[in-house]
Amino acid sequence: MGATISDIAKKAGVSLATVSRVLNSSGYVKEETKNRILKAIKDLNYTPSAIARGLSKNEINIIGVIVPDITNSYFGEIIKGISEIAERHNLNIVLFNTDDKLEKELRALNVIKEQRLMGVIMTPIFGGDEFNSVYFNTIENLSIPIVLVATDIKHSTFNGVFVDNIKGGFDATSLLIREGHKKISIITGLLSSERAVHELIGYKKALTLNNLCVEENFIFKGDYKLETGYELTKKILSMEDGPTAVVICSNMMTMGSIKAVMEENKKIPDDLAIVGFNKLEVLDMVGINITYVEDSPIDLGRTAMNMLNEKIEGKEKNEVKRIRISPTIILKGSEKSKIKNK
Known part of the structure; x- marks a missing residue:
């Protein structure tokens, strides 16, 4: 990887803004400081990127899009919705994948700031009850329009379009209860995100309102990955007098769960009922019917x-706009209970 503006600033002992003024010939810089920056540029063999050159000349319009997992069809649908609207407004997209890693998200945010993109749409991986000053300061100091999509950052005032995830968790669990299940497990998302926290709140709320105990050993902390869904479902299936049903808070973890059930020669929903989150078209293609909570990710992308x-x-001036979409449940039969059907 070549040198960056940050490298130049560090070597010359100046701020990023000062380097930017020299590179773009905008604003006053002392001759001595300018020469020091030019020497750093030469020493580091720095070449301005096409993005930076284009933006400085207003020749191209580029926004950043940050998602945690580009291999997940859910985020693919969000990106599709974003692209559809971006094209109408002659905006180009630079896509960043974080793999649910905080350091990668911070790196993406720093690149977006350095390249002076016009704005950013992001699904953050951090934003639950914990607080990370570096993370929050990085986002707040971007100085460009920010829109959050699908996942909120707790206590933030950024524009965003979200899902009512408390309702999602509540509705998924309530459906299983209505089917006759009393021992219901949950595989959560990353509990560092407000989304996952809210889904868990909805799950607990449904149990409590139906006079069912919240069993802490029925709550499994996941991370949206297929492998995790597989491993945690294996644990659920091995529990003595364990759950008869599970709420799984991502489509990829649902895939892993299905694999685990099949490996154990069990059946859905006879041995384990499942309500997942978000559609997986591949399941329809192979004839596996899984009930899921749907929040229309393509519409999330368009709205964002x-x-x-x-x-x-x-057009929006300084008003904060935050939209919350209500999810629906698509019934496929995987929520059924042998108890109810007897």
């Missing part, structure tokens, strides 16, 4: 991009 464009064009 429209929101960002309003910010970029100055």
Whole structure:
């Protein structure tokens, strides 16, 4: 990887803004400081990127899109919705994948700031009850329009389009209870995110309102990965007098769960009923029917991009706009209970 503006600033002992003024010939810089920066540029063999050159000349319009897992079809649908609206407004997209890693998200945010992109749409991986000053300061100091999509950051005032995940967790669990299940497990998402915390709140709320105990050993902390869904479902199936049903808070973990059930020569829903989150088209293709909570990710992407464009064009001024979409449940039969059917 070549040198960056940050490298130049560090070597010359100046701020990023000062380096930017020299690179773009904008604003006053002392001759001595300018020469020091030019020497650092030469020593580091720095070449400005096409993005930075284009933006400085207003020749191209680029936004950043940050997602935690580009291999997940859910985020693919969000990106599709963003792209659809971006094209209408002659905006180009630079995509960043974080693999659910905080350091990768911070790196992406720093690149977006350095390249002076016009705005960013992001699904953050951090934002639950914990607090990370470096993370929050990085986001707040971007100085460009920001729109959050699908996942909120607790206590933030950024524009965003989200899902009512408390309702999602509540509805999924309530469905299983209505089917006659009394021992219901949950495989959560990353509990560092508000999304996962809210889904867990909804799960607990449904149990409590139906006079069922919240069994802490029925709560499994996941991370949205297929492998985790597989491993945790194996644990659920091995429990003596264990759960008869499970709420799984991501489509990839649902895939892993199905694999585990099949390996154990068990059946869905006879041996383990499942309600997942988000559609997986591949399951329909192979004839595996899994009931899931649907929140229309393509609409999330479209709404987020429209929101960002309003910010970029100055139509929204300083008003904070936060939209929350209500999810629905798509019934496929995997929620059924042998108890009810007897």
